[in-house]
Amino acid sequence: LTEIMAMRKKYQERFVEKNGIKLGFMSLFAKACAKVLMEMKAVNARLDGDHIIYHDFVDISIAISTPNGLVVPPVHNVESLGLADIEWKIKELAGKAREGKLTLEEMQGGTFTITNGGVFGSMMSTPILNEPQSAILGMHTIQQRPMAINGEVKIRPMMYLALSYDHRVIDGSSSVTFLVKVKKLLED
Numbered sequence: 001l002t003e004i005m006a007m008r009k010k011y012q013e014r015f016v017e018k019n020g021i022k023l024g025f026m027s028l029f030a031k032a033c034a035k036v037l038m039e040m041k042a043v044n045a046r047l048d049g050d051h052i053i054y055h056d057f058v059d060i061s062i063a064i065s066t067p068n069g070l071v072v073p074p075v076h077n078v079e080s081l082g083l084a085d086i087e088w089k090i091k092e093l094a095g096k097a098r099e100g101k102l103t104l105e106e107m108q109g110g111t112f113t114i115t116n117g118g119v120f121g122s123m124m125s126t127p128i129l130n131e132p133q134s135a136i137l138g139m140h141t142i143q144q145r146p147m148a149i150n151g152e153v154k155i156r157p158m159m160y161l162a163l164s165y166d167h168r169v170i171d172g173s174s175s176v177t178f179l180v181k182v183k184k185l186l187e188d
Contacts, residue, residue: 001142001157003187004028019084025139026062027086029114032185033137034058034078036178037112042170043178044111046132052169061110061130062090064097065119071097072130074110118142118159127164134169137182138162 008023015023037044041054058079061072073093075086096102113130118141127138138161145158161183165175 001159005157021084021087023083024087026090027083029139030060030078030086031083032182033060035185036181038079040174040178042174043135045134045169047166047169055111059109059111061113063115064094066097072113073102073106076109124160125162127162129164129166134166136164
């Protein structure tokens with residue numbers, strides 16, 4: 001996460017000044033996932049009986065912690081939104097969720113889920129699928145780790161990612177390809 005952290009530090013003040021909201025990790029992860037989900041339709045699909053339903057849009061359900069447990073309302077059309085729009089929508093949904101004011105319509109939909117166990121200190125977990133979706137990305141805590149970079153050991157901020165998926169819809173090699181593509185986008 002070296003480059004993401006540097007980018008956030010460099011642009012945070014201007015981002016807040018322009019958009020009235022902080023640039024968080026979730027919008028960056030959501031945007032990276034949306035880009036790859038548009039390329040890899042199976043990871044954004046769902047099973048309906050004997051049929052696989054493919055989507056030409058990305059509605060990412062974001063896990064939000066409330067006093068009564070997690071809820072996962074979707075941010076619709078993430079592929080078409082800017083980072084500030086995603087941040088504002090997450091803030092709106094999180095506020096409503098914590099106040100117990102989400103409507104049924106606001107809870108419906110979602111083609112993919114992102115959950116961030118890292119906010120609770122989780123180093124690694126296996127996120128549970130949010131049916132009828134076929135995949136869920138788990139983000140975990142950021143920790144300083146030694147990395148070999150150009151033949152030298154450097155300390156870098158690292159985050160483990162986990163993808164749980166329905167093997168009836170998504171092949172194992174596709175799941176790994178998805179994770180690698182998301183990783184490359186985030187590291188760039």
